[in-house]
Amino acid sequence: MVIKIKEDFAKKMKLLLKDDFEKFMMEYENEPYKALRVNTLKISVEEFLKISPFDLSPVPWCDTGFYYNQDDKPGKHYYHDVGLYYIQEPSAMAVVEALNPMPGDMVLDLSAAPGGKSTHIASKLKGEGLLVSNEINSKRVKVLAENIERMGIRNVVILNESPERLENKFARVFDKILVDAPCSGEGMFRKDEIAINEWSLENVLSCSLRQKKILDSAANMLKPGGIMVYSTCTFSPEENEGVIDYFLKNHSDFELIEIYNHEGFDNGHPEWVNGCSDLKKCVRLWPHLIKGEGHFITKLRKKGSFNDGNKASKKLNIKKIAAKDLFYDFSKKYLKARLDELNLYQIGQHVYYVPYEMNLSGLKVYKPGFDLGQFKKERFEPSHWLAMSLKKDDVNMIYNLKDKEIERYIHGETLNADVDDGWVLLTVDGYSIGWGKAVKGVIKNFYPKSLRNYR
C-alpha cells in the first residue's frame, strides 16, 4: 500500500509528535485493521462466535467488536444482509463505549450517517428509550436509514436537519448526545484517499469553526446532568483540544469527565493549544499505538441534575389509524409479537411506531418512527424494516432459505416452496432476510429492489 502524504501535513505532525513521528509515519506502510461489531439486537456475542465463518479476535475497548482477517469479506456474506453485524473501523467503536447509553435513555446522534455509531447506540439501548438519529446531508440520510433498517432498530426517529434548527426545537430534551463531527479526516488517510486529496491547513481551520458551531447547538439540547461525547477522526489540535477549550470557555455549565483509558490510548494534549490542563481527560487513539485508525474522543457533562419534567411524554395520543383494521388483521394473522399494542399512528398510507411523543412539526423528517408498512389496494403490506426487526419466533410462518435459494431471493426471483398461502418471513439460518408472499406454493419476492444484488 502506497500512501502519499502532503508535505504540510507531515511537517505539522513532526512538530507535534517529535520522537514518535517516524513510528507514526511507518504505520502508513501497513494495511488498516478491519473489524465488525456484533448486532446484539439480533444475536448474542456468544451465539455469533459459534456460527461466525470468520476468524475473529476481540477489539479490546468494545466487547461486541472483533477484528477479522484482511482476506475475509464479511460485507459479502449473507450474515451481513440479515444484519448480524456492522462493519466498523475498530477505533470508531470506542466512541459509543465512552457515551455509554443505557436502556431508557433519550439519545441524539447529531451527525449520524452512515450509521456506525447510531447502530451501536441502538444496540446498547436494547429497544428501550429513543434514538434520534440525524444527518444533515440528504443523500447520506438514505444510507443511514438503510443501515438502521438492516439492523432491525425500532426505537428510532430519523431526521435530515441542521444542528441549528434542531436546537430551536429540542431545548434540554436529551439525556445523551453524540457529536461525531465532520472533520478533516486525517485519521482515515489509510482508508480514504479523498481525505488526503482534500486536506489543507485552510480546511482544518474551516472544520474547526464548523465544529464549534455544532457543539454550541448540541449543548442547548442536553438536559442538566446529561452527557455529551464529542469525537473526530482527525489529529489536528485545532479540531480537537482547540474546539473543546473554546467550548469550555463559553459553556461554564459543562465539565470534562474521564474516559476509561485502555492500554495504548493517549490522553489529550492541552499544550498543543495552550489550553486548560483538564484537556488531558480527552482521549487520543493513534494508529502507531493501538490496532485502529486515528480518533479523538471527549466526554462532557452538563452540570446540574436531571429534571424528568423535561422528558418527552411516553404516553402518545395515538393518532387514529384510518385503516387500522387492515393492520390489525395482518398482525393477528401473521405475527405472534403483539405489535398492535405499541404506540402506532398513520401518516399518509404508512403505519409507524413511535415510543415517545416528540413534536417534529416544521422539521425535515426522514422517518418519524419505525415504519411497519403501508396500505396498498385495501391491504396492508408489511415493510422490509418490519421483517428485519422480527425474530423467527415472532411470526406464524417462516421459511428458511436453503443454499441457492438465498442467492435467488436477494436477486429478486420468485421461489417455490410447500408453505401455506400468505405472508411468510424468509430466513437464513433462522435470521430474517425479508418477506415473501405465498400463493399456491409460489413465493412472490418482496426483497426491496434497492437492495437486490448480484455478487
Ligand SMILES: C[S@@+](CC[C@H](N)C(=O)[O-])C[C@H]1O[C@@H](n2cnc3c(N)ncnc32)[C@H](O)[C@@H]1O
Ligand atoms: C464523521 S461523519 C459521521 C459518521 C457517523 N457518526 C458514523 O459513525 O457512521 C460526520 C457527518 O457529519 C455530517 N455533517 C456535515 N456538515 C455538518 C454540519 N454542518 N452539521 C452537522 N453534521 C454535518 C456529514 O454529512 C457526515 O455524515
